[in-house]
Amino acid sequence: MDRGDGVTDVPSWWDDDDRLLEELGHAVREARVPESFVRAGKAAFAWRTADAELAELRLDSLLSAREPAGLRDEPRPDGSGPRVLSFAAGELSIEAEIHPDAVRGQLVPAQSGAVLVRDDDGPVREVTVDEVGWFVIEPVPARRFRLHIRTSAGATVITGWIDARP
Amino acid sequence: MRDDPVVVDLVLRAREGDAAAWDAIVERYAPLVWGVCGRYGVTGSDADDVAGGVWLRLVERLDTLHEPAALPGWLVRTTQRQCLQLLRARKRQIPVDDPEPGARGEEDGVDGEMLMAERRHALRTAFAELPARCRELLSMLFDEPPASYTEISAALGVPVGAIGPSRGRCLDRLRRSRALAALQLA
Numbered sequence: 001m002d003r004g005d006g007v008t009d010v011p012s013w014w015d016d017d018d019r020l021l022e023e024l025g026h027a028v029r030e031a032r033v034p035e036s037f038v039r040a041g042k043a044a045f046a047w048r049t050a051d052a053e054l055a056e057l058r059l060d061s062l063l064s065a066r067e068p069a070g071l072r073d074e075p076r077p078d079g080s081g082p083r084v085l086s087f088a089a090g091e092l093s094i095e096a097e098i099h100p101d102a103v104r105g106q107l108v109p110a111q112s113g114a115v116l117v118r119d120d121d122g123p124v125r126e127v128t129v130d131e132v133g134w135f136v137i138e139p140v141p142a143r144r145f146r147l148h149i150r151t152s153a154g155a156t157v158i159t160g161w162i163d164a165r166p
Numbered sequence: 167m168r169d170d171p172v173v174v175d176l177v178l179r180a181r182e183g184d185a186a187a188w189d190a191i192v193e194r195y196a197p198l199v200w201g202v203c204g205r206y207g208v209t210g211s212d213a214d215d216v217a218g219g220v221w222l223r224l225v226e227r228l229d230t231l232h233e234p235a236a237l238p239g240w241l242v243r244t245t246q247r248q249c250l251q252l253l254r255a256r257k258r259q260i261p262v263d264d265p266e267p268g269a270r271g272e273e274d275g276v277d278g279e280m281l282m283a284e285r286r287h288a289l290r291t292a293f294a295e296l297p298a299r300c301r302e303l304l305s306m307l308f309d310e311p312p313a314s315y316t317e318i319s320a321a322l323g324v325p326v327g328a329i330g331p332s333r334g335r336c337l338d339r340l341r342r343s344r345a346l347a348a349l350q351l352a
Contacts, residue, residue: 013285017337024293024340025308027286031197040214041192041199044221045185050229116222123222 047116047123052148052158055087055094083164087147089157094149098164102138105147109133113151118158119143140164177234191237192221198238198283199245206249216248242279285349292343300336307333 013019061084082097082104096105107113110133117124117137124145129135144163150156173194179187199220203213223244224237231237293301302322306313319326340346 014341017334020337020340021304021308021333023285024289024304025310027289028293028305028308029310030201030286031290033196033200036214037200037217038192038196040218041196041221042189044218044225045180045188047222048183048225048228050183122226123219126218
């Protein structure tokens with residue numbers, strides 16, 4: 001910053017006592033940020049992807065429906081129900097049903113936590129997982145997404161990509 | 167703020183998973199993010215949502231942030247974008263007759279925001295280093311609404327006639343502080 005070149009506004013706030021006091025007031029008041037605002041920022045650190053274990057796809061009803069009928073355990077007539085996906089990481093599995101209005105999912109074994117929906121651009125939104133393991137993502141993400149899950153017990157897993165409208 | 171070794175160190179530590187370093191980053195830059203939200207008219211729980219999104223993105227970017235010194239600029243741009251997204255989504259839900267919210271273009275005024283943030287951060291640092299008497303006096307003067315000289319005289323136990331000269335001396339001390347001097351040389 002070059003003082004006195006007439007281009008920057010430095011001299012005005014710097015040299016004049018009233019302006020300096022005013023600017024100082026702005027600076028100090030601006031730092032009085034609500035606690036909830038700071039808390040939202042601190043909480044974000046729990047969503048580091050570095051620590052997340054990849055949950056592998058175990059089942060996609062869309063894919064299994066395309067297999068020859070004889071290979072399927074449970075016949076599922078086309079269009080009879082929502083598309084079902086299942087992911088697993090260690091002991092934890094994530095079941096997700098894609099309905100027209102929402103993605104409804106469950107953690108198995110049942111436990112509470114939080115799910116962060118991520119797309120190619122980054123985090124989209126966070127939803128809570130209730131104590132029986134259910135979560136709802138509404139509406140269905142328009143673009144491909146993955147689910148980043150944190151259980152109350154502290155496990156973090158992230159699923160592979162899901163395209164709800166393939 | 168530029169090339170601030172403290173910020174560089176905090177980013178490196180947060181990258182290693184140090185939650186305390188992350189908290190320090192959030193505390194340091196929350197006023198910057200808050201200020202941008204305010205200028206877009208985004209407040210309350212909306213501002214919390216925007217902040218949540220901004221910080222989540224930073225968590226993702228932490229490992230690939232090549233220049234920790236570029237952090238403030240990145241925060242300003244990301245906050246502006248998130249505010250605009252929120253305002254657009256609002257407009258879609260509730261049709262309003264209002265003209266475009268400001269004529270602000272995307273990523274408008276990043277340099278201005280950063281200069282201001284840098285200056286205000288330096289001012290806060292300098293203010294925190296002032297003697298307690300100066301801080302008390304100046305706080306009463308810049309409060310909204312400011313206290314009258316009579317109130318200040320009663321609260322601080324100084325004659326009314328001494329307030330003006332004290333105010334001048336405290337502001338001069340502020341100007342001579344290391345934090346503000348560094349800003350002037352930058």
